[in-house]
Amino acid sequence: MTSHRTTTGPHPSAAGDRTRAGAAFAPGLGPVIGWVDGRPVPYALLEQRVAGLRKGPLSAALPRPGTAEARQLARWQTQVILTEVLCETTAKALGLSPVDGPPLDRLAAVELGSINAAAYNGSPWVRALFEHLAAEATIPAEWRPRQSSRPSTATHFVRHRLFPDRTSAARATLHDLAPLGDVDLASLPTALAEAIAHHPEGALIGPVQDALGWHVAAATRSRQPRSPRTTESPPATHPSAQEKEGEAAQPMSNRPQRPHAAARPSPTDLLQAARRRTFARRLDELRAAKLDLVPGLEHPGDPRQPDNHHKH
Incomplete structure (x- = not known):
């Protein structure tokens, strides 16, 4: 989990759904959910995001307003919004253009993390910064299959x-x-x-x-072309007649399975995973340097905020 700077001030109830009471304020703007590189991000963005969810098809699955779960939802949405703003600001400063694309598949979303994945799926600027930061990614040595020590010609x-x-x-x-x-x-x-x-x-x-x-x-x-098999070569890899007869007498579901090599991720899959890891790490660095959070709207996994606890 990435920790970000948290501004000092009264603990807000702004982490709930319906009130701004106690939220941090910016002169001329009003309540904010945080600052990106010194720029205040208005609380209204969070209100609009949560209101849209409550009017959407998943509204029945959302926690009731005022509960700890609702405050956690607001914290999660805050991090998504701040990530989108951070990526947009950084991408524009680098002269990048927005990038359209399909949403992440489930595996890619898990590798990026739920907040990063939601921001990636929701913002063309996040996708633009992803392409830029992940361009230099390489497959880590520990991910690569071991190569034979014999020289290859x-x-x-x-x-x-x-x-x-x-x-x-x-x-x-x-x-x-x-x-x-x-x-x-x-x-x-x-x-x-x-x-x-x-x-x-x-x-x-x-x-x-x-x-x-x-x-x-x-x-x-x-x-290299395979050398032709000689008549003296023993057919060691072929089943005997008795084995064939034994298999034929069994239903397909009961037949013993011959061992086979375990499936391995392709080089392309490994490279894409490395690109996602590189982006997540670089994004964490940007957050640490450029994000200031409001007390009460910390990362939902931050152990310092009061709603981060388990109930058994």
Whole structure:
């Protein structure tokens, strides 16, 4: 959980649904839910967000106003709103443009966290900052499958494209790459060859810069043709006639399952997970530096606020 700075002042009942009593105020603006880089964020945004929920299709599932659960809902919505404002302010300062896109799937939402995911789904500015901050993410070494220590002389099937600038290269996908065919890594630019050697097969690699420009590539090892089976080779991997007869006598649901390799996340899945982790960490850093919270509207998981407790 990320902790943010909390302004001093009276503990507000503004964390509830219906009242602003005790909320922090900004001159000329009135009650606020916090400050983003010194800029006050009006309490009216929270009122509008909660009112919209209470008029929506999920209203029956919401907690009753005035309860601890309702105050927690207001705290959660406050963090979503402040995240949206923080990302919009930061993205505009960086000269980024808003980005449209589909909502996150369930796994991605879990990896980002509920507040970040809600902000991502609700704001094109959050998506814009995500693309910017996650552009340099790489798959952590501990996530990569262990490579054999034996030197490989296999060639690689490489897809590649050269871009004139980093921005356009960072937006590239696998569909933007053109096939180079089976190539020896030694024939590629050194920086690109080293990047390919240190990434899992099939992963989107780059942007990698050298004197030519910005490279983006993906590579898989070329499969060597299998040597023909000789008549002396024992059919060790094939079931015997007795085994086949035994299996045929059993219903499909009762047949023993042969062991198989456990499914592993693809390189693309690992890279996307790394991008989400990078964004979440960078966003936490921005919150710590630029957000000031109002007492009573802290993060719902903050142990210092009175409604963060478990009942058994």
